[in-house]
Amino acid sequence: MPLQKVHFAEDVPEVLRASLQTIRRELEVPAEFPPEVTAAALAAVENARLPELDRTDIEFVTIDPPDSMDLDQALHIERAGDGYTVHYAIADVAAFVQPGDPIDVEARKRGETLYAPDKRTPLHPPELSEGAASLLPDVVRPALLWTITVDASGEGTDVVCERALVKSRAKLNYAGVQKDLDAGTASESLQLLREVGKLREQRELERGGVNLPIPDQEVVTHDGQWTLEFRAPLPVEGWNAQISLLTGMAAAHLMMYGEIGILRTLPESHDDLRRKLENTAKALGIEWPVGTSYAEFIHGLDPKVPAHAAMLAACTVLFRGAGYTAFSGGVPERPEHAAMKSEYAHVTAPLRRLVDRWTGEICVALCADAPVPDWVRESMDEIPKIMDECDRKAHAYERAIVSMVEAGLVHDQVGSTFDGVVVDVDERDPTRGVVTLSTLAIEGKVKSTTALPLGQPVRVKLVEADLTKRTIAFELAE
Structure with a gap:
C-alpha cells in the first residue's frame, strides 16, 4: 500500500515532538543501530564483494528528493532502432551483507525504512545505506544492472539482470530535472525518460492498472494556526516511477518463467470498498461517472487540485491487502497484483526494503542460468512473513502520524x-x-x-x- 508522507514547512512544532516519540515507543520503532551492527557495516565497507563486469562507461544519473542520500537506483536510457534500451542500476546490498551477519539479522528485524516528519529510521546502517552501497555520484559502486529492451509502444520485450560496476555522473532532484525538461535543456537520456514514461503510462491505462501519484502532505504553521497543504508530484516523478514498475514487472516475468521467486500480490477489491471511495468522492465534490473504472477515475484526477489530492490519498486503500507470495517448483495460482493488472515484484529499493535483496539474487541467478543461492532458497518462505509484519508497522506508523496531524489541525475547533x-x-x-x-x-x-x-x-x-x-x-x- 502506498504511503502518505507528512512534512512540515518549518521545524516540527514542539507540541508534536513528544507525540512522535510516543508513537515510536508504542510501535517499538528501533532507535540507533547496535554497536555490533555498526562495526559489521564498517568492516563490510572494506571487504565488499565486487563484480568483474565493468559498466562505468554508462552515463548513469540518480533522481531523488534533494536531501536523499540512500540512492537505490540510477538510470540511463538510449534509443535502439524504433524502441529503447533502458539501463537501470540497483544498489547491490548483497555485495556488503552476508546471510546471518549482524547487518542481516538487524535488517530482518526492521524490514524496511520508516519515515516521520522529524526523522528517518533506516533499514541499513548509514555507513552502507548513505555511503558505500549508495549510488552516489562520481564513485564506482557494485550494482545489479538491469538492461531492458522496450519497443516503440512502451512494452518491455527482453531483460537481462547482471552484477556490474557502475558510476553515477550526477545526483539530480525531481524539481531540477522537471525544470530542464520543460526548458528543453535536459540530456537525451532524460528526454527519453519522459518519452518512455508517457508510453508506459498509456500502457498502464490500457490494461486498467493503477499507479497512485500520492501527494505529500505539508503542514504550514502561522501564528500558532496549522493548515494542511498537498504537494502534487511532478510529472517526472511519475515517469521515473514507471521505470521502476517496468523493472518490477520484468522481474516478475523472469521469476514466473524460472518457477521461483517472491511476487508482490494483491486480490481484487470488493464492492464495499468502491462504494466507500465513491462516497468520499462525493464528499470532496468530485464526479465519478457511472461505469467508470478505478483506473479511468484515478487517471482523471489532477494532484495539483487540493480535493483531487485528498481523493488520491483516500485511494491508497485500493492497495490494502497487498502481500508477498513466495514460490518454488511451480507458479502461484493467483500471481497478479490487481491494481497493476500484471504480475509484479519489488526489486528496485534494496537499501530501503528487505525483500528486494532476495528478489534481486533470484533474478541475477535466473539470467545467468545459475542455481539460486542456498541462503535465498532456505529463507524464501520466511521473507513474506517478515515483510507483511513490517508493512503493518509501517502503515500503523503512517496512520498514527496522519491522525496526529489531523487532530492538531482541528483541536481548537471542538464544538464547531x-x-x-x-x-x-x-x-x-x-x-x-x-x-x-x-x-x-x-x-x-x-x-x-x-x-x-x-x-x-x-x-x-x-x-x-x-x-x-x-x-x-x-x-x-x-
Missing part, C-alpha cells in the same frame, strides 16, 4: 460544525460510521441517534480532537 458526507456505516451498528469533511478532507468517526445516511451530505459537530490519543470524533448535528 462542518459539512461532510457519510462514507461508511458500521454493519453491526448503523448509528456509527465514518464521515469525510468537505472542506478539510479530514476523515473521522461519527455517531448519531438514528441510522446514518450512507453516501449523503450531512452536517456534523466535532466532539473530540485529542492530540495525545490521535483521535477525531463527530456526531450528527441536529
Whole structure:
C-alpha cells in the first residue's frame, strides 16, 4: 500500500515532538543501530564483494528528493532502432551483507525504512545505506544492472539482470530535472525518460492498472494556526516511477518463467470498498461517472487540485491487502497484483526494503542460468512473513502520524460544525460510521441517534480532537 508522507514547512512544532516519540515507543520503532551492527557495516565497507563486469562507461544519473542520500537506483536510457534500451542500476546490498551477519539479522528485524516528519529510521546502517552501497555520484559502486529492451509502444520485450560496476555522473532532484525538461535543456537520456514514461503510462491505462501519484502532505504553521497543504508530484516523478514498475514487472516475468521467486500480490477489491471511495468522492465534490473504472477515475484526477489530492490519498486503500507470495517448483495460482493488472515484484529499493535483496539474487541467478543461492532458497518462505509484519508497522506508523496531524489541525475547533458526507456505516451498528469533511478532507468517526445516511451530505459537530490519543470524533448535528 502506498504511503502518505507528512512534512512540515518549518521545524516540527514542539507540541508534536513528544507525540512522535510516543508513537515510536508504542510501535517499538528501533532507535540507533547496535554497536555490533555498526562495526559489521564498517568492516563490510572494506571487504565488499565486487563484480568483474565493468559498466562505468554508462552515463548513469540518480533522481531523488534533494536531501536523499540512500540512492537505490540510477538510470540511463538510449534509443535502439524504433524502441529503447533502458539501463537501470540497483544498489547491490548483497555485495556488503552476508546471510546471518549482524547487518542481516538487524535488517530482518526492521524490514524496511520508516519515515516521520522529524526523522528517518533506516533499514541499513548509514555507513552502507548513505555511503558505500549508495549510488552516489562520481564513485564506482557494485550494482545489479538491469538492461531492458522496450519497443516503440512502451512494452518491455527482453531483460537481462547482471552484477556490474557502475558510476553515477550526477545526483539530480525531481524539481531540477522537471525544470530542464520543460526548458528543453535536459540530456537525451532524460528526454527519453519522459518519452518512455508517457508510453508506459498509456500502457498502464490500457490494461486498467493503477499507479497512485500520492501527494505529500505539508503542514504550514502561522501564528500558532496549522493548515494542511498537498504537494502534487511532478510529472517526472511519475515517469521515473514507471521505470521502476517496468523493472518490477520484468522481474516478475523472469521469476514466473524460472518457477521461483517472491511476487508482490494483491486480490481484487470488493464492492464495499468502491462504494466507500465513491462516497468520499462525493464528499470532496468530485464526479465519478457511472461505469467508470478505478483506473479511468484515478487517471482523471489532477494532484495539483487540493480535493483531487485528498481523493488520491483516500485511494491508497485500493492497495490494502497487498502481500508477498513466495514460490518454488511451480507458479502461484493467483500471481497478479490487481491494481497493476500484471504480475509484479519489488526489486528496485534494496537499501530501503528487505525483500528486494532476495528478489534481486533470484533474478541475477535466473539470467545467468545459475542455481539460486542456498541462503535465498532456505529463507524464501520466511521473507513474506517478515515483510507483511513490517508493512503493518509501517502503515500503523503512517496512520498514527496522519491522525496526529489531523487532530492538531482541528483541536481548537471542538464544538464547531462542518459539512461532510457519510462514507461508511458500521454493519453491526448503523448509528456509527465514518464521515469525510468537505472542506478539510479530514476523515473521522461519527455517531448519531438514528441510522446514518450512507453516501449523503450531512452536517456534523466535532466532539473530540485529542492530540495525545490521535483521535477525531463527530456526531450528527441536529
